[in-house]
Amino acid sequence: MAKKTIGGAVIGYGGMGNFHSNKMLEVDGIELIGVYDIDPARHELAKERGVSYFDSREALLADERIDVVVVATPNDAHKEIVIDALSKGKNVVCEKPVTMKSTDLDDMIAASEKYGRLFTVHQNRRWDEDYLTAKKIIEDGTLGRVFRIESKIHGSHGIPEGWRSEKKHGGGMLLDWGVHSLDQMLTMMEGRELLSVYATLTNITNDECDDGYSCLCKFEGGVEFVSEVYTNNFIQMPRWYILGENGSALVKDWDCNGEIVKVVNWEKYDIAPVAAGAGITKTMAPRTKDTIKTFPVEKVEADWSAFYKNLVAYINGEEEIVVKLPQQRKLLKVIEAIFESAEKNEVIKF
Numbered sequence: 373m374a375k376k377t378i379g380g381a382v383i384g385y386g387g388m389g390n391f392h393s394n395k396m397l398e399v400d401g402i403e404l405i406g407v408y409d410i411d412p413a414r415h416e417l418a419k420e421r422g423v424s425y426f427d428s429r430e431a432l433l434a435d436e437r438i439d440v441v442v443v444a445t446p447n448d449a450h451k452e453i454v455i456d457a458l459s460k461g462k463n464v465v466c467e468k469p470v471t472m473k474s475t476d477l478d479d480m481i482a483a484s485e486k487y488g489r490l491f492t493v494h495q496n497r498r499w500d501e502d503y504l505t506a507k508k509i510i511e512d513g514t515l516g517r518v519f520r521i522e523s524k525i526h527g528s529h530g531i532p533e534g535w536r537s538e539k540k541h542g543g544g545m546l547l548d549w550g551v552h553s554l555d556q557m558l559t560m561m562e563g564r565e566l567l568s569v570y571a572t573l574t575n576i577t578n579d580e581c582d583d584g585y586s587c588l589c590k591f592e593g594g595v596e597f598v599s600e601v602y603t604n605n606f607i608q609m610p611r612w613y614i615l616g617e618n619g620s621a622l623v624k625d626w627d628c629n630g631e632i633v634k635v636v637n638w639e640k641y642d643i644a645p646v647a648a649g650a651g652i653t654k655t656m657a658p659r660t661k662d663t664i665k666t667f668p669v670e671k672v673e674a675d676w677s678a679f680y681k682n683l684v685a686y687i688n689g690e691e692e693i694v695v696k697l698p699q700q701r702k703l704l705k706v707i708e709a710i711f712e713s714a715e716k717n718e719v720i721k722f
């Protein structure tokens with residue numbers, strides 16, 4: 373029997389709403405039925421692009437052709453729309469951050485259980501090639517026991533204008549790029565207990581919302597993870613820096629340029645002192661070529677439609693959903709701990 377094509381719709385037809393409607397047009401097994409946005413100008417744009425639109429949210433949610441609704445509104449509008457869509461019997465994909473507080477997420481999870489519908493979150497950056505490449509280096513054991521991972525996402529344009537710079541809408545970089553970086557951290561560290569978080573926030577270009585943060589998360593087994601997002605950096609830092617007992621890895625950019633340096637001779641101790649600043653040092657002397665080996669980073673290729681393919685396969689009963697709600701709850705708990713740590717200037721223990 374031929375499989376039914378899943379009917380999809382998007383609420384909030386802005387930048388990401390357009391991304392989602394394009395994905396529904398592109399991926400096999402799902403079709404775009406239409407979009408809705410509170411801003412009439414977005415309807416005009418949909419019309420120009422030949423995308424069907426609904427005059428109201430009620431009309432969209434009442435349409436029986438629609439199996440799955442994507443919520444792509446600003447962060448503060450997610451909760452109410454998600455619960456409304458679930459209550460009308462729709463499967464729901466919500467943009468990240470799923471909401472701003474873990475207690476609100478609990479209400480959303482309760483609604484998905486009550487109405488027996490799928491509820492998942494668009495954590496698309498689990499398929500970023502730089503992230504998958506860094507994850508593979510760690511999991512391969514190439515570096516031996518990894519003890520520190522630094523994930524740095526740096527820009528120089530400040531925080532974008534509009535709802536992203538207003539607290540009431542869930543603005544700020546922690547709730548924006550931070551959600552991606554920390555979701556990647558938690559999936560990379562899956563199976564390890566998170567022990568503590570210490571964080572600072574920056575307000576360089578915006579007083580109301582953070583325009584960057586840095587946090588140090590300690591995991592069991594002696595692994596430290598630094599997650600950092602800044603928007604006022606004019607010199608690019610490496611995207612990933614990974615330190616292991618037997619080597620170090622650098623994934624410099626989104627294209628996965630970088631190198632892995634492995635120690636091949638730990639025993640060679642006849643180090644000559646070198647000049648360093650106003651003194652000399654043996655400890656910090658560069659390694660001689662015969663004690664290390666340098667390898668290029670092997671990029672992991674990813675399918676950027678993988679989130680949608682998994683969604684379609686899940687609805688057809690063929691796969692488990694990849695982005696699960698307990699992970700998203702843990703993520704919001706980490707974000708809450710970061711805000712608390714920065715405010716109190718304290719380490720938050722889990």
Ligand code: NAD
Nearest residue numbers: 384385386387388389409410411444445446447449467468
């Ligand atoms: P945007 O401002 O471009 O679009 C938001 C749209 O929602 C606007 O057109 C606005 O009119 C509409 N809207 C607001 N309230 C509404 C309501 N109650 N009902 C219907 N429409 C409403 O913002 P964006 O960049 O598209 O971000 C939307 C969401 O997507 C945010 O949660 C953001 O964090 C997320 N996002 C995710 C990614 C990602 O890579 N996963 C990237 C960017 C944004």
